[in-house]
Amino acid sequence: MKTVAGTARSGSWSLVFADFKEITKARLAVSVVFSSIAGYLLGAYNVDLRSLLLLAFGGYCMVGASNAYNQVIERDLDALMSRTKNRPIPSGRMSVNKALAIAIVLTLLGVVSLYVLNPKTAMFGAISIFLYTSVYTPLKTKTPLSVFVGAFPGAIPFMLGWVAATNDFGIEPGTLFMIQFFWQFPHFWALGWMLDDDYRKGGFKMLPTGKKDKGTALQIIMYTIWMMVISVIPVFGITGRLELSVPAATLVFLMGCVMLFFAFRLFEKRDNGSARKLMLASVSYITLMQIVYVIDKFV
Template sequence: MNKVLTESTPVNLTSDFKEITKMRLAVSVVFSSVAGYFLGADVVDFVTVLLLAIGGYLMVGASNAFNQVIEKDLDALMNRTKNRPIPAGRMSVTKALIIAILFTVVGVGVLYFINPVTAMFGAVSIVLYVAVYTPLKTRTPLSVFVGAFPGAIPFMLGWVAATNHFSIEPGTLFMIQFFWQFPHFWALGWWLYDDYERGGFFMLPTGKRDKGTAVQIILYTIWTIIISLVPVTGATGSLYLTPISGVLIFLLGLLMLKYAVQLYKKRDEKTAKQLMFASVTYITLLQIIYVLDKFIRTWI
């Protein structure tokens, strides 16, 4: 291990840093937060946007670093994680903890500079992810339910950063991303079931790739679509969505639902993978549509 650590190159260190903080996941979380900010802000302050992006990345990076320290022995058992910096011996636990702690302190500080409410929700997301969700992953399928709470915070965090308070509007953004996570993570859990089983993780609601799990994926996909369209009714305060944008999101939802139904029929890894990517496409385009809808209405 020491030999590997000694011979690490700057390129490897950069790669390991990206891996320990899960850069791609962190960037997607930052994207959600910034989208929420644009929805909540009357006037866009790009300094706040920058602080939100930096703080959001640091908070997600901290959560992921803590997670990889806790799960280092389990990561070594799974093909998808055995080459992560800690189980592969390229990074020590001490170094990972320093990154995690430093990111937590600086991240909370940056978000606090925006406003205290934003910092509070950022800190809550780390605590829930690290202290509650992570330990439950090897004990019960309910871990996905618990993990959906910190996972749903980023979209509404941006609105809170823009307004300094929590209300029905960020609550709706929270619910959209909350329900979306179930078909997303259950599809991922189905696709990588064998690998998760090697690590002792319980990711599917029934614990198996069966009809019961497939039915729940379909139901939560439907709930995701319904919650996503509630702003069209005008019942969510200043968070409003025009009918045209509502139709676009409904069509995106039907695409995701199509793969959920196919998974029920086929119950294979290929379809689960397709559903997982369809869910990523759904939430990304939904956030873009929500933001464009607001600014187009403003310009018109």
């Protein structure tokens, strides 16, 4: 009997943990924490393990809180879409009050953790939550400009790491912000292209022209080019302490060319398969670009 009871408890906790990961979108949160850590390493004069842990914990809490608030607000719309109907709230596994409590606790933990690093870091973290939940989320059913608004909180993590390391906001974190800001447009429009039919069930307007057409594909190409340009600007020595060697800039540019290739393929074929390849290429780009930046600084 004890073994059965223990197994039941173990299974119950596994479900609770799985729902927590789902309500906070753990995979996305971890990728955001990775960006923050990359920004920290770029800005730090000396790497401090305590600061890194506070940044990672606080960053996860802030992203997790934003996602939990989002799922509370969009619970009825999530129930209409195939990709979201099994989330904890619309499936009935988690109550709205419980999800809201999780969001509030994560907000407090995140703000406090980031404030211990410095007040500027906590301020930017709080701004990201506010913009994501109070501006971006309501706009998703109103206008395709929601992607533009959502790009602001989405671009904060890379910059946030630098601010956490230096307690300063200047040209360096501003450049990191702009790189991730422009990257988000091809990334989310490729994702929006793939999921357009499902998004329409929830009333979400994610594509810039509202259609999977050449106009949307052309804008994806344009924003990819802007992303590539800004990603190599540090090689010219005009971004303060944020520097990039010629070999590293060349590598980053070539990685951008790969992403641009898939953007042109989407323009040519205008199908979900091409959009998926672009989306995957964009995920690889942002991760590898940040790794190249960090390695280039220390090597």
